[in-house]
Amino acid sequence: xxxxxxxxxxxxxSEGALVLLRCNYSSSVPPYLFWYVQxxxxxxxxxxxxxxxxxxxxxxxxxxxxxxxxxxxFHLTKPSAHMSDAAEYFCAANTGxxxxxxxxxxxQLKVEL
Amino acid sequence: xxxxxxxxxxxxxxxxxxxxxxxxxxxGHRAMYWYKQKAKKPPExxxxxxxxxxxxxxxVPSRFSPECPNSSLLNLHLHALQPEDxxxxxxxxxxxxxxxxxxxxxxxxxxxxxx
Numbered sequence: 690x691x692x693x694x695x696x697x698x699x700x701x702x703s704e705g706a707l708v709l710l711r712c713n714y715s716s717s718v719p720p721y722l723f724w725y726v727q728x729x730x731x732x733x734x735x736x737x738x739x740x741x742x743x744x745x746x747x748x749x750x751x752x753x754x755x756x757x758x759x760x761x762x763f764h765l766t767k768p769s770a771h772m773s774d775a776a777e778y779f780c781a782a783n784t785g786x787x788x789x790x791x792x793x794x795x796x797q798l799k800v801e802l
Numbered sequence: 803x804x805x806x807x808x809x810x811x812x813x814x815x816x817x818x819x820x821x822x823x824x825x826x827x828x829x830g831h832r833a834m835y836w837y838k839q840k841a842k843k844p845p846e847x848x849x850x851x852x853x854x855x856x857x858x859x860x861x862v863p864s865r866f867s868p869e870c871p872n873s874s875l876l877n878l879h880l881h882a883l884q885p886e887d888x889x890x891x892x893x894x895x896x897x898x899x900x901x902x903x904x905x906x907x908x909x910x911x912x913x914x915x916x917x
Contacts, residue, residue: 723905732806732892732908733845779844789858790906792844 691716693782695793703801708752708767710796712780715761720782722763723790724754727777736778739763750774775800804829808893808909816917817883823912825876825893833898834876835906836868839890851876852898883916890914 696711714720721740725733737748744756754765763780780793806827815821825834833852837845850858851870865887867879876893890913894906 725908730890730911730913732808732910733894733906734908735905738905789847789850795842795844797842 691720691782691791693780693791693793695778695780695796697796698794699797699799701799701801702770704772705769708765708770708774708798710765710778710780710798712754712763712765712793713761714763714780714782716782719756719758722754722756723781723783724748724752724763724765725779725781726750727779727795729776733779736765770798770800772800772802774798804907806893806895806907806909808891808912810912811910812913812915814915814917815880815883817885819883820879820881822880823878823891823893823914825878825909826874827895827907828874829895829907830873831895831897831907832873833896834870835894835896836866836876836878837892837894837908839892839911845892849878880914883914885916888914888916 692715694713702708723738724736726736727733736752737746739746739756747753752767754763756763778796781790783790809824835850836848838848839845847860848862849868854870865882869877890911892911893909896906
């Protein structure tokens with residue numbers, strides 16, 4: 690069965706510092722992978738997605754993620770954190786052919802002055 | 803229109819009440835979803851509709867009853883809920899093209915409180 694692991698339920702960075710949120714998947718078949726962001730009391734917004742077209746994926750708000758098959762990872766990065774990036778981030782996977790996303794447990798990003 | 807609209811945004815209901823949550827999208831998406839999200843947890847899939855037919859029911863209790871009247875609308879009928887059903891209920895939609903999934907578009911959710 691497909692599973693998604695997000696290391697670190699809480700990550701704290703200083704404003705202007707690098708953001709790195711980790712995501713690993715377990716699947717014998719490389720899945721389609723997504724990062725979503727959720728601000729308080731809101732729904733989930735798609736940041737970016739990997740669908741095998743390119744291993745380095747750029748998303749909205751300056752975020753990007755790199756798919757590494759050898760490491761079964763899809764970590765999310767942003768070169769310089771902004772206060773507005775503080776939110777919950779979810780990694781999700783879909784093995785394709787079905788309408789079912791498997792979510793990681795989420796990472797709460799805190800940005801400090 | 804690139805949004806999924808959910809109404810109401812907030813709902814408080816008693817355990818004997820009957821209420822409905824509504825979801826609407828006009829993106830031409832043919833798959834629609836209901837998710838339940840508890841605080842500090844990821845969304846949990848409840849139901850999937852594909853081309854207006856129920857394709858996945860994740861063993862959800864019968865006090866939750868989904869309905870898809872047409873390709874743009876999705877309802878979730880609630881009856882005899884329990885306090886532990888209090889949560890954020892999210893609707894989502896996606897294009898449905900077999901083995902080429904697209905990102906899901908989520909609504910902003912209905913915050914449900916059962917008293």
